[in-house]
Amino acid sequence: EVQLVESGGGLVQPGGSLRLSCAASGFTFTKYEMNWVRQSPDKGLEWVSFIGGSRGKSRGVINYADSVRGRFTISTDDAHNSLYLQMNGLRAEDTAVYFCVRSMRDVVVVPGSTYFYYYMDVWGKGTTVTVSS
Amino acid sequence: DIQMTQSPSTLSASVGDRVTITCRASQSISAWLAWYQQKPGKAPDLLIYKASTLQSGVPSRFSGSGSGTEFTLTISSLQPDDFATYYCQQYQSFPLTFGGGTTVEIK
Numbered sequence: 001e002v003q004l005v006e007s008g009g010g011l012v013q014p015g016g017s018l019r020l021s022c023a024a025s026g027f028t029f030t031k032y033e034m035n036w037v038r039q040s041p042d043k044g045l046e047w048v049s050f051i052g053g054s055r056g057k058s059r060g061v062i063n064y065a066d067s068v069r070g071r072f073t074i075s076t077d078d079a080h081n082s083l084y085l086q087m088n089g090l091r092a093e094d095t096a097v098y099f100c101v102r103s104m105r106d107v108v109v110v111p112g113s114t115y116f117y118y119y120m121d122v123w124g125k126g127t128t129v130t131v132s133s
Numbered sequence: 134d135i136q137m138t139q140s141p142s143t144l145s146a147s148v149g150d151r152v153t154i155t156c157r158a159s160q161s162i163s164a165w166l167a168w169y170q171q172k173p174g175k176a177p178d179l180l181i182y183k184a185s186t187l188q189s190g191v192p193s194r195f196s197g198s199g200s201g202t203e204f205t206l207t208i209s210s211l212q213p214d215d216f217a218t219y220y221c222q223q224y225q226s227f228p229l230t231f232g233g234g235t236t237v238e239i240k
Contacts, residue, residue, distance in 0.1 A: 045177070045220055047229040063227045099176055106183055119167045119224045121188065123176035
């Protein structure tokens, strides 16, 4: 069974740091791209970051939402089938449930180029981050 | 960034009703659109990708259509398990963006 289990959430003061972890199982982790998505009552669902699998078509590709770029860092540990999100300089507006999400790809091939489009097919249950003094 | 706008934000319906939810993109996204269902306290579940492709295991009463900037999610005959919030999401380009959601509630 494909499973994603997040951990590491909690209460942190503004300006503080947290490291979220996501343990993946039931699939070949290195072949898939992964994301962090967060959800809050104020902003709804918000994509946070994407990382290409080390053996996937987008290996080496990392993207961030503008709201977190420069403060958050996404990474993977293939030996432990794990995804991470290092969050520094936390703000009240980062308060949310954070989901670890696997991506599947659609592929378009045209003469001379190949394009990949990634939708999100498997979600973890989420971990809650609260930034407050 | 591509903005996604869903309507209505809330929909009241009865079991057996045909329900349609609309999602509009601020620019063309071809067919790179997904639909998710979310129940309270749970993570979203993928229903449809590439605008009209049903995810494995999703009941056939769900269908999606559209391309470019206008898309619809239809539930042909609403079942008790379908009362939930539905989100559209574009994956044409980063940043990936979601619609604001449509809550389907019991009439």
